[in-house]
Amino acid sequence: MSVTTENPAVPAVPPTEIADRIHGFVRARFPQVEIAPNQDIFAMGFINSLFAMELVMFIEKTFGRSVPNDELRIDNFRTVEAMAGLVGRLRLAVSDS
Amino acid sequence: MTTPIAAPPAPPSGALPTIDRASARAFAEEFITPVADVYDRAGAVPEEIQERIGERGLWAPFLPTRHGGRDLDMVTLGAVHEEMGRACSSVRSLLTVHTMLAWALMRWGSAEQIERWAPDVATGRVRGAFCLSEPGAGSDAAGIGTNVRPHKGGWLLNGRKKWITGGSRADLYLVFARNESSIVALLVPRTAPGVGVTPIDDMLGTRASLIAEIDFTDVELGPDALLGPSSFASGMVLSGTLDLGRYSVACGSVGIIQACLEACAHYTTHRTVGGSRLRDLALIRAKLSDMVTDVRAARLLCERAGELKDAEDPATLMATWVAKYFASTAAARHSSEAVQVHGANGMSTDYPVARLYRDAKVMEIIEGSNEIQRITIADEAFREVAQ
Ligand SMILES: Cc1cc2nc3c(=O)[nH]c(=O)nc-3n(C[C@H](O)[C@H](O)[C@H](O)COP(=O)(O)OP(=O)(O)OC[C@H]3O[C@@H](n4cnc5c(N)ncnc54)[C@H](O)[C@@H]3O)c2cc1C
Numbered sequence: 001m002s003v004t005t006e007n008p009a010v011p012a013v014p015p016t017e018i019a020d021r022i023h024g025f026v027r028a029r030f031p032q033v034e035i036a037p038n039q040d041i042f043a044m045g046f047i048n049s050l051f052a053m054e055l056v057m058f059i060e061k062t063f064g065r066s067v068p069n070d071e072l073r074i075d076n077f078r079t080v081e082a083m084a085g086l087v088g089r090l091r092l093a094v095s096d097s
Numbered sequence: 098m099t100t101p102i103a104a105p106p107a108p109p110s111g112a113l114p115t116i117d118r119a120s121a122r123a124f125a126e127e128f129i130t131p132v133a134d135v136y137d138r139a140g141a142v143p144e145e146i147q148e149r150i151g152e153r154g155l156w157a158p159f160l161p162t163r164h165g166g167r168d169l170d171m172v173t174l175g176a177v178h179e180e181m182g183r184a185c186s187s188v189r190s191l192l193t194v195h196t197m198l199a200w201a202l203m204r205w206g207s208a209e210q211i212e213r214w215a216p217d218v219a220t221g222r223v224r225g226a227f228c229l230s231e232p233g234a235g236s237d238a239a240g241i242g243t244n245v246r247p248h249k250g251g252w253l254l255n256g257r258k259k260w261i262t263g264g265s266r267a268d269l270y271l272v273f274a275r276n277e278s279s280i281v282a283l284l285v286p287r288t289a290p291g292v293g294v295t296p297i298d299d300m301l302g303t304r305a306s307l308i309a310e311i312d313f314t315d316v317e318l319g320p321d322a323l324l325g326p327s328s329f330a331s332g333m334v335l336s337g338t339l340d341l342g343r344y345s346v347a348c349g350s351v352g353i354i355q356a357c358l359e360a361c362a363h364y365t366t367h368r369t370v371g372g373s374r375l376r377d378l379a380l381i382r383a384k385l386s387d388m389v390t391d392v393r394a395a396r397l398l399c400e401r402a403g404e405l406k407d408a409e410d411p412a413t414l415m416a417t418w419v420a421k422y423f424a425s426t427a428a429a430r431h432s433s434e435a436v437q438v439h440g441a442n443g444m445s446t447d448y449p450v451a452r453l454y455r456d457a458k459v460m461e462i463i464e465g466s467n468e469i470q471r472i473t474i475a476d477e478a479f480r481e482v483a484q
Contacts, residue, residue: 056333
């Protein structure tokens with residue numbers, strides 16, 4: 001199973017800003033609609049594999065953590081809040097190891 | 098007009114050869130360009146040249162050095178693939194599919210899978226191919242019928258893949274198959290019992306790219322055959338792999354335009370009609386000026402997509418679609434004009450433009466056809482622009 005790795009070149013984002021950054025990315029991709037942090041973006045029908053890939057790349061680049069295969073679960077990406085939770089867990093996983 | 102390329106300096110003794118645009122061009126000029134038409138007619142890139150590609154470290158130089166690669170950045174990789182495309186699209190196609198497998202392995206593989214395969218994939222001792230298309234499904238990847246199901250603690254694979262570049266020669270197949278509701282990626286060795294390979298000859302373009310149909314009949318695989326997640330995210334393995342393939346094809350298409358330009362500049366300088374050199378005729382000059390403009394524009398789009406890949410910026414995905422659409426359509430247009438400029442000679446095997454023309458057509462079909470590219474790019478336009 002793949003593990004989380006850290007890119008030390010990426011400056012740490014303060015925990016309070018994690019959800020804002022993700023929300024900003026999602027909103028910028030869909031400027032024509034209002035998306036709340038707890039809203040299911042899959043249920044809105046926006047997700048295709050291209051956007052899913054963009055989301056993962058954005059998270060990895062912005063927060064300097066690779067997302068291991070076993071965290072690539074739909075529930076981790078349904079809402080901005082779920083994604084922020086995932087990032088929080090990945091940060092802990094690296095600091096624990 | 099030829100892109101000025103400085104001669105590569107000789108590497109210090111014992112050092113690995115440099116991999117950059119100049120060294121790729123020197124290699125292609127020495128070993129590939131002079132015989133590309135021979136490969137085309139014979140319908141195969143010979144094994145010997147594939148081994149030379151390995152000796153130069155060109156199969157997967159973007160892999161990390163710790164796994165046998167050279168840590169090459171994506172912009173330089175694009176330049177290398179452009180130079181290969183300028184020489185021979187069949188060779189470039191073999192590099193493309195190998196690149197796709199190597200990238201998917203590195204991006205999605207477990208530590209064990211990487212350790213097992215990466216060193217041999219890096220050197221080209223193990224050659225890769227990408228198996229998505231089927232007799233009944235191409236653009237519509239969701240329509241594939243090849244299926245995989247859990248079996249004796251591993252997997253059982255059944256189905257048929259068609260138009261597989263490098264398939265006749267590859268040692269390891271990256272196979273996309275349906276598993277319940279998702280499409281998953283599997284690493285399947287050619288030697289696995291139940292794998293059947295039937296070469297496909299006499300294609301219109303990229304005739305030497307060792308295309309094959311691959312049958313999988315009750316192929317039993319271990320649990321370690323699954324590459325990447327099997328959940329909703331498995332589609333990302335396919336998207337990411339196709340993105341790299343698209344990038345390589347875009348760069349290869351730039352190489353085709355460059356080759357057309359050079360062939361036309363040479364031919365029109367020597368051919369006269371009614372006492373005038375072709376190069377002095379306004380309508381001919383117009384064709385060449387369009388080639389110059391488009392090759393530069395296409396190269397810039399590719400470089401931009403490569404820079405975004407190096408920065409791991411998600412915007413690279415759309416930048417690559419745009420680069421591939423622009424470069425492949427420009428290659429098809431200019432290779433047609435290149436045949437036109439050569440007159441009847443352009444239809445013969447005496448000049449390379451006939452091959453360039455046939456190869457360019459392929460670029461408009463593979464890694465997302467023109468129509469699929471336009472659909473995706475238009476979707477992006479509507480997504481970007483607030484209504
Ligand atoms: C030389 C060559 C090498 C190849 N190598 C590989 C390989 O290594 N691995 C692999 O998996 N595949 C490979 N392919 C297959 C290639 O990926 C497919 O040919 C391609 O995806 C198109 O699929 P198709 O041929 O089934 O055409 P179809 O999907 O049947 O499409 C037929 C036509 O309809 C158009 N079309 C499809 N959908 C739409 C739509 N929604 N709206 C408008 N128009 C549409 C297409 O653009 C096309 O013009 C190769 C093909 C060639 C020619």
